[in-house]
Amino acid sequence: MDRSILAQGASFDLEDVDQRVQTLSRSTRYDRCCHRRNDDSLIYSASGRDGCRIRLFRTLFTNECYHQCGYCPNAGTSNGCSYTPEELSDLVVRLRREGRIDGLFLSSGAGRDEDTTMEGMLETVRILRDRHGFSGYIHLKILPGTSRDLIEQAVELAERVSINIEAPSGDVMQELSPTKDYERDILERQMYIRDILARRSSGSQTTQLVIGAAGETDLEIFHRVVKEYREIGVSRVYYSAFVPLKGTIFEHRTPQARWRESRLYQLDWLYRVYGMSPEEIKNAFDDDGFLIDQDPKVTLARESLDWPLDVNEADLQSLIRVPGIGPESARRIISYRRRNRIVCPSDLIRLGVRRKAIPYLKINGWVQKRLF
Ligand code: SF4
CATH class of the missing domain: 1.10.150 (DNA polymerase; domain 1)
Structure with missing residues (x-):
């Protein structure tokens, strides 16, 4: 256990909080935008406001969640653990004071309902900003289905917000997570964030998909990703190859080969950075709509x-x-x-x-x- 994560002087039971730090921070390991594989450290390096590297403390607010995402170890958890806003803000302030972090990546399970949990997350950030004058970088996850007024507050308080779409369509979402309404809980919220960001001079949103848990094709994923960039205006899409975890609903499903995740990142790069059109990129897919295990740039060069x-x-x-x-x-x-x-x-x-x-x-x- 990385006990050094906690400093002296806390006003609550260190032993207990320390255990929750380990549990709740490690639970973020499935989030690709804050995690590199085989890296279990609680502080990770991310790209900050000006593209420079910053260190973020990453954690869930709670690992309790009423949703039933088949790939997630927190699905249906009602007796997990949580922080209070006071505890978490105190911890972040001390890590920052010790020079160990530049900011916070705060995600969460939905708890018993998303609004109550989101209010706790926002309260944490408000304490940081208002009481402690915390000016560090904050990335806040928006929970699917969160009320609009809470989303507005989140965008106001954080440098970056994100809501994971997880699936390229409502049908795939039904298979991955039948308790979520793809259009209402996710896409409508993303569009709401887009509209708020359009009125502001700063801030961004990102998203993430799970790859290969529900038989979706790479072409389906790519079509959705193009909409994410063009219509939602996300600054980045992250991909996470499905890994069946013990005790989850999908524990007996076949793991997704890691190369698929890498090829999707390469494809994303061709679209986002090289400016290739979807029409041109479609030649990278085989007749069934999948990429092969070869750099898509090579596939496209040989084809076209x-x-x-x-x-x-x-x-x-x-x-x-x-x-x-x-x-x-x-x-x-x-x-x-x-x-x-x-x-x-x-x-x-x-x-x-x-x-x-x-x-x-x-x-x-x-x-x-x-x-x-
Ligand atoms: S919403 Fe789904 S992925 Fe997120 S914590 Fe709950 S069960 Fe896990």
Whole structure:
């Protein structure tokens, strides 16, 4: 047990709170936006307001939950543990004072009802902000079905809020978590958050999906993700490959291969960072709507790129579609070409291009004979 998480001087039973810290912090391990696999530490590194790295204390407010999500160890828990707002705010303030954290990631089970639990979470944050003048970063989970006035308060108090959609559609949600109404409890809440954020100059929302617990295809996921970025305006989507846990409703289901999660992140990157269109990206899926275990950028390049691509002529949009060339190295190539001709692979390597790009390129009339 990481007893050093607690400092001296608390006004309540340290032993008892320490146990809850362990239980409630470790319960956040299934949240991809605050967790790396095989990392059980209670403090994690995240991207802060300006993109710089910050340390967040991550925890649930309670692990009690009336929902019946098949993959979750907290489903149907009524005798778990919780913090009081006083306890949790006190703990966060002391960790911050000791220089061990920069902020808080606060999630929670729904408890007996989402509004009562959300009020406790908000009270914690209010104590931090108003009583202690806490200016650190706060990421608050919004519980599905939370009332609108509480959502408004959450957006007001936190730098980032998120509500996990978990599933790409209402049908899949019925299979994953029959106690949640996908449209009403989740999508409508996301849109409400979007509308509040549109009136503000700061703040963002993110979301997360469980992958592979209910037979959904990657294409279904991708369609939903595109809507999340375009219509909801989330800043990030996180993916969590399904792992059957002992004691959960889905404990006997087959685990999802980890590569699927990685391929979805790569696909997300192609859409979000490279700016590829959904029309172009659809070629990455097989006839059944699934990705194969290969970088989707490679799949797309082999399917659609008109290669070999003349590296001395190609435009930026063509260059960034070549596996091994990213937006930065593509820009360096264009800039270099203004005064020089690229005559050999080592010119490209010096510009940050990876070797795997070479088979796709024509370099000063030369094409590598051996493909891929
Ligand atoms: S809402 Fe579902 S995933 Fe979240 S704590 Fe409750 S049972 Fe677990």
